[in-house]
Amino acid sequence: MKKGLFSRGIFFTMMLVFVLVLAACSSEKEEATPTTPPANSGEVKNEEKPANEEGIYNIKDFSNVKTNEGTAIEGGSITFGLVSDTAFEGTLNYNFYSGNPDSQVLQWFDEGLLTWDANYVYTNDGAATYETSEDGKTFTLTIRDNVNWHDGKPVTAEDLQFAYEVIGSKGYDGPRYDSNFTSIVGMEEFHAGKAKTISGIKVLSDKKISITYKEATPSLLTGGVWTYPLAKHIFGDMDVADMSSSKAVREKPIGFGPFKVESIVPGESVVYTKNEDYWRGAPKLDKVTLKVISPTTVVQELKSGGVDMVDSFPTDQYKDNADMSNVEYLGMIDRAYTYIGFKLGTWDAENGKVVTNPDAKMADKNLRKAMWLAVDNDQVGKRFYNGLRWNATTLIPPSHPEFHDASNPGVTYDPEAAKKLLDEAGYKMNGEFRTNPDGSPLEINFISMTGGDTAEPLARYYVQSWAAIGLKVNLEMVEFNNFYDRVGNTGKDDPTVDVYQAAWSVGIDVDPSGLYGRDALYNFPRWSSEENDKLLAQGLSAEAFDVEKRKEIYKQWQEYMIEEVPVFPTLYRAELSPVNKRVMNYAIGDGTGVYLSDLAVNADKPAVAQ
Structure with a gap:
């Protein structure tokens, strides 16, 4: 992933936020709203998971299949932790x-x-x-x-x-x-x-x-x-x-x-x-x-044996707990990404389709692209998540390696280019912040989800990065269920929301229509275009049975979404699952041949951390 150059002022602003965050971080929230049960990215088996010289980890160093120890007892029970605030x-x-x-x-x-x-x-x-x-x-x-x-x-x-x-x-x-x-x-x-x-x-x-x-x-x-x-x-x-x-x-x-x-x-x-x-x-x-x-107690629960395993371990806590003695960490590339979305229309429930508003506050794609240029997600992944989340470039994640366009760098961090783009688009500075091209005040309302100690400082980093290019952005932290209601999960869009930070667990199939199609309720940006309709249809056409042709179609779609920016991806993510050493016959993801009915334990009680 390419890393952009820092301007001196933004460098110090961002590093101050990072220092504050690293002092506070102990957990995070998994924000994804899946449409299907989780799936894996294939098994990787390596016994050791060392950090590199910078303390940055790589998901490729983890296995997604648990190592069996001892002999299974008859019966037994386990406790599964669902990590959520x-x-x-x-x-x-x-x-x-x-x-x-x-x-x-x-x-x-x-x-x-x-x-x-x-x-x-x-x-x-x-x-x-x-x-x-x-x-x-x-x-x-x-x-x-x-x-x-x-x-x-x-x-x-x-x-x-x-x-x-x-x-x-x-x-x-x-x-x-x-x-x-x-x-x-x-x-x-x-x-x-x-x-x-x-x-x-x-x-x-x-x-x-x-x-x-x-x-x-x-x-x-x-x-x-x-x-x-x-x-x-x-x-x-x-x-x-x-x-x-x-x-x-x-x-x-x-x-x-x-x-x-x-x-x-x-x-x-x-x-x-x-x-x-x-x-x-x-x-x-x-x-x-x-x-x-809670994300704030997950480590304690695992160490004490209060839970045998969790759905997804907060990756920002891994560095300090990588040597937890009573668990084995499983890991895989998550079929997911976090993103910043822009509200560009509404949902027409009667006709089951999005209605894009050309006069929406965030309708100018120059404004949207400038907001992407202003944030350094390469550093976010390293500083907040020690490399277990990393800079996202396109809207097809690397969990689908055949179709993820690894050659596409996305939008590279460049705050000076962001300022220039806003200037050229007519968003002029008026004191500390910019105005709309017509001279009216520009004030952007941004919502993000509550979670562990990382959630709000990360959202504030984005707000400060946007302030550094002259955009006044008001942040509101919202709990999970209310958040998705406000962005449109029920078909009703909160008109006070302009921008939001969320995440998707993407479908088993690479087809992105369920998230970005004109008839998709989950198209929370409420964005549509004829070109998008055409590309999505081509990805499902008879010609797309040719895998190489389908790759080319989705390569074009990834490029098009970068150009139009109805949303922009921020981070790809590792999924970590610490599992108590007494647990046997367990794997994360599909295609392993290991099922929940196979689960067993080698002792009546969980192992406790020493």
């Missing part, structure tokens, strides 16, 4: 949830019908097998005979059909209805109320279903098919609008995963017991307890 929302069904904390709760008791390999391609090793038609437009899934809901009822083809009908309903209030669904034959007619059924979905038998798409696309094999059924015998008599808030989602959720939900303390903890009827075979563990733990 706020309660999990509790929308505990894959068809409705939207936030990462809820996905961490879900993974223990529910799952999709298909699994992925390390290259994000569907396999036939999951709860269902699949085959495709000769023209690539029809997927036929066959659910295994021994796949049952936790109440003993079989998981059926009708349950999967029902999930599609619920998501396609006008009353659906979740985030899933997007191009992955509108591309199904008959879905748009069903959604519009012109048809009572989705013509492209056929139940062929109790356990067999076919789904036909308007066009064959390369994305269908890598996450484009929705494989999360919805128990029709439970939800079938409910109004769709009431489902996400029902007891069956919030209080007594069921799935067909390795563990059953025994009890929930809303937002705080969940107790699971083994599912003796799990289709892969009864889990080795008897019980799992999930509890929310």
